Amino acid sequence: MxxxxxxxxxxxxxxxxxxxxxxxxxxxxxxxxxxxxxxxxxxxxxxxxxxxxxxxxxxxxxxxxxxxxxxxxxxxxxxxxxxxxxxxxxxxxxxxxxxxxxxxxxxxxxxxxxxxxxxxxxxxxxxxxxxxxxxxxxxxxxxxxxxxxxxxxxxxMLRYNPAFELLFQVIRDGWLGNLTELSGTMGKYANDATRKQLAAFPGGGMFELACHLIDAMVTVLGKPDQVTPYAFRSHPEKDTFADNQLATFHYPNLVATIRCNHIDPFGGPRRAFEVAGEAGLFQIQPLEPGKVRLGLTQPHGPFKKGFQNVPVRKTTGRYDDEFRDLAKIARGEKELAWDSKHDLAVHEAVLLASGMPIN
Missing domain, CATH: 3.40.50.720 (NAD(P)-binding Rossmann-like Domain)
Known part of the structure; x- marks a missing residue:
């Protein structure tokens, strides 16, 4: 299923x-x-x-x-x-x-x-x-x-990121084989104003920022069987903001990990997403603009065996393709690829990964 x-x-x-x-x-x-x-x-x-x-x-x-x-x-x-x-x-x-x-x-x-x-x-x-x-x-x-x-x-927004579109295609075509690992990290260095704003949510940065990666994870793997959150508050003298977090997502044949670090001075360029399988590896770093490194045990299509950097199409703007897709939906030309079942699975995973109650 x-x-x-x-x-x-x-x-x-x-x-x-x-x-x-x-x-x-x-x-x-x-x-x-x-x-x-x-x-x-x-x-x-x-x-x-x-x-x-x-x-x-x-x-x-x-x-x-x-x-x-x-x-x-x-x-x-x-x-x-x-x-x-x-x-x-x-x-x-x-x-x-x-x-x-x-x-x-x-x-x-x-x-x-x-x-x-x-x-x-x-x-x-x-x-x-x-x-x-x-x-x-x-x-x-x-x-x-x-x-x-x-x-x-x-x-x-990562749904319409060309690097992620290519990832979804590679997985659809089975080029990576049976998947064995998935990991992602998405952070930044939060100033005092941002820390104060996000401290209002007990889920911290995992809730507000790393939800993008959790959405991509669920697109690839579906709903996790179990989620385990870990949260660190690095500056309790300043606020209650959970600024350094990790969550593990348990699936029948693998454990995925997502990190969110808001005390990372190189958070932007370090943002990454990686999926490994028995037949290949797909790495995206940084996420924006998406830079892709693909590793294959066998050649597929235009791609050779071994590691290679893969160019992806350029977008006209960070959010433009979201709204192009919304226009097609409003005109009745298509249905959204991500249905309510997907969105509910994502939101439950986000809450659990953030250590927040789901009720």
Missing amino acids: VAKRRQFITDSILLASSAVAFPHVAGAAQSKRIKIGQIGTAHAHASGKMSAIRSLPEIFEVVGIVEPDKERRKKAESAAAYQGLTFLEQDQLLNTPGLAAVAVETEIEQLTPTAIQCLKAGMHVHVDKPAGTTMTECHALHDEATRQGKTVQMGY
């Missing part, structure tokens, strides 16, 4: 990426621009997501943005990403004629309840990560999407 599910996911991802690689094919089916709005500017990815949407004017019409917090709204009004946009109340945005989708970029605590309101209004939603602080919230989100017949696209 895991293998069939992984086959479906990776086939869908490849179909999505082929439309990006051959825009003349995708463009033939495009119709009028999709009306989209954004709620919230508090999320760390908020301005980047709006910049990505606005970089695709042939696809999207941004009808407005909602920011109920007066201080954040004032700051956003002067930010380049939001220049010239109309600020609306939430009810105004959701009642805009023809609105098809909303990007939810609030503070983490409000992501899921805000997205549910958008779904009830009949919108597809792009919801930044993670999907709330409990499984109850995540279930409610996907239950509402099912009732409304709408799509929840979680903001796990």
Whole structure:
């Protein structure tokens, strides 16, 4: 069942990426621009997501943005990403004629309840990560999407990273053989302001940042049988932030490990993801831009036996392909490759890896 599910996911991802690689094919089916709005500017990815949407004017019409917090709204009004946009109340945005989708970029605590309101209004939603602080919230989100017949696209950006797309294809084609290891690390050096913000979550950086890697892990391996978290608080005199974490994910034939280190001065370039099998090895480091090293015991396709650096396609922006995919979904041209079963498995793994309760 895991293998069939992984086959479906990776086939869908490849179909999505082929439309990006051959825009003349995708463009033939495009119709009028999709009306989209954004709620919230508090999320760390908020301005980047709006910049990505606005970089695709042939696809999207941004009808407005909602920011109920007066201080954040004032700051956003002067930010380049939001220049010239109309600020609306939430009810105004959701009642805009023809609105098809909303990007939810609030503070983490409000992501899921805000997205549910958008779904009830009949919108597809792009919801930044993670999907709330409990499984109850995540279930409610996907239950509402099912009732409304709408799509929840979680903001796990590595799904559309060309290096990860290639990884999913290599695994789909069986080039690595039986998988024996999976490991990943994603960290950075957090300043005092970031530490204070993330200390509000007992799950620390594993919850807020390494969730990207957990999403990729579940795409490759499916739902883990058992998760064991380890958390260290390096500066208890300063705060309660879990700034150095490790989690192990137990599968029938292997144990995967994910690390998240927020006291790493070289956290960015050290970010990595690696999958090993009996017939090969796939390494991505750094994650962005994705640099790939592939090792094979036998040649496959254009790749030789042994180790080689593999070039991957360049993207126009960090989040652009997420929204290109969302446009296809809003037009009814395809379904999202990552379904609710996947998202629920990811969120449970994120919570458990972060040492957070799942209820």
